[in-house]
Amino acid sequence: MTEDFTLWVNLHQKRIEHFMMQNLKDESFNSLIHEVCSHGSLNGGKRFRALLCYAIGEATQTDKLILDHIASSIEFIHAYSLIHDDLPSMDNDDLRRGKPTCHIKFNEAQAILAGDGLQSIAFHILSLPSFLIDDQKKLKLINSLSNTIGINGMVKGQSLDIENTLKIGEINSLEKLQELKTGLLFSFIGSATCLVSDNPSEEMNIKITNLCALLGKVYQITDDILDYESNDGVLGKTSGKDRKDNKLTYVSLLGINEAKKINSKYFDEIKEIINSMSGNTIFLNELTSKIYQRVH
Numbered sequence: 001m002t003e004d005f006t007l008w009v010n011l012h013q014k015r016i017e018h019f020m021m022q023n024l025k026d027e028s029f030n031s032l033i034h035e036v037c038s039h040g041s042l043n044g045g046k047r048f049r050a051l052l053c054y055a056i057g058e059a060t061q062t063d064k065l066i067l068d069h070i071a072s073s074i075e076f077i078h079a080y081s082l083i084h085d086d087l088p089s090m091d092n093d094d095l096r097r098g099k100p101t102c103h104i105k106f107n108e109a110q111a112i113l114a115g116d117g118l119q120s121i122a123f124h125i126l127s128l129p130s131f132l133i134d135d136q137k138k139l140k141l142i143n144s145l146s147n148t149i150g151i152n153g154m155v156k157g158q159s160l161d162i163e164n165t166l167k168i169g170e171i172n173s174l175e176k177l178q179e180l181k182t183g184l185l186f187s188f189i190g191s192a193t194c195l196v197s198d199n200p201s202e203e204m205n206i207k208i209t210n211l212c213a214l215l216g217k218v219y220q221i222t223d224d225i226l227d228y229e230s231n232d233g234v235l236g237k238t239s240g241k242d243r244k245d246n247k248l249t250y251v252s253l254l255g256i257n258e259a260k261k262i263n264s265k266y267f268d269e270i271k272e273i274i275n276s277m278s279g280n281t282i283f284l285n286e287l288t289s290k291i292y293q294r295v296h
């Protein structure tokens with residue numbers, strides 16, 4: 001990792017945290033729900049999804065004030081999905097980002113409400129007058145994000161994951177499940193950043209979209225590998241949970257070595273795309289490596 005990249009990451013992590021904080025402002029004096037929402041969204045996430053928006057923006061020379069809205073909207077959706085993912089009726093996890101999950105620190109009802117609240121903030125941010133893109137594009141983004149996370153997208157993936165009815169041996173179903181629950185939000189990053197950028201060519205559009213879809217795959221496979229290999233202290237969440245809950249993952253289906261092999265193949269494809277892209281891809285290149293090599 002170069003010094004420039006480390007500085008870039010720190011700068012943009014601060015930038016997104018600040019923007020998110022502004023949008024979580026409590027207008028009614030320290031209400032409990034604001035506290036729960038802050039705990040669930042401003043409590044030390046890696047912000048890789050937001051960083052990916054900014055890194056693509058470096059390659060397409062997109063205005064960062066515009067990217068702030070997309071990046072924070074995605075981070076709020078992601079935070080909501082994690083709060084609900086951890087609920088007792090779902091994965092039943094008590095540790096997230098090294099801290100007690102929302103329903104443990106507060107209670108289950110407040111955690112459900114915080115997830116609901118964060119989801120609506122995400123859409124609110126995309127509809128703000130201060131989001132300086134034309135209204136047709138705003139509508140497109142809101143339409144696309146609602147599809148991405150709804151009952152034909154992330155929610156469907158989570159439903160399949162919880163039902164756990166896919167049969168061992170069904171690699172296509174597993175691929176689909178992971179695409180739905182994790183991959184589509186990464187694909188949205190690609191399509192959304194291209195939509196608000198002034199000048200990406202059709203060719204650049206396709207490359208960014210393909211890259212994001214592949215990164216979504218790598219993201220969840222790496223998550224499955226880390227669940228198997230790492231520990232609570234490093235992960236900041238409960239390790240070994242997938243095996244305990246009998247979840248269908250690349251590791252449970254194909255074994256740890258094959259899971260790593262497939263992950264590495266997808267990563268090579270990502271690098272090939274980046275090498276063929278024009279514009280400033282330095283940060284995108286370093287970020288995708290950082291995501292692939294992450295230890296938590």
Ligand code: IPE
Nearest residue numbers: 045046047097182219220223
């Ligand atoms: C964890 O996401 C859940 C998955 C979709 C794999 P992250 O590992 O990005 O979680 P944070 O935001 O950094 O905590």
Ligand code: IPE
Nearest residue numbers: 081082085091154181182223
């Ligand atoms: C979570 O997947 C996916 C979503 C929240 C949409 P996991 O259940 O594997 O995530 P972790 O391991 O709890 O972070």
Ligand code: MG
Nearest residue numbers: 085090091161
């Ligand atoms: Mg889950």
Ligand code: MG
Nearest residue numbers: 085086091093
């Ligand atoms: Mg989980």
Ligand code: MG
Nearest residue numbers: 223224227242
């Ligand atoms: Mg996991």
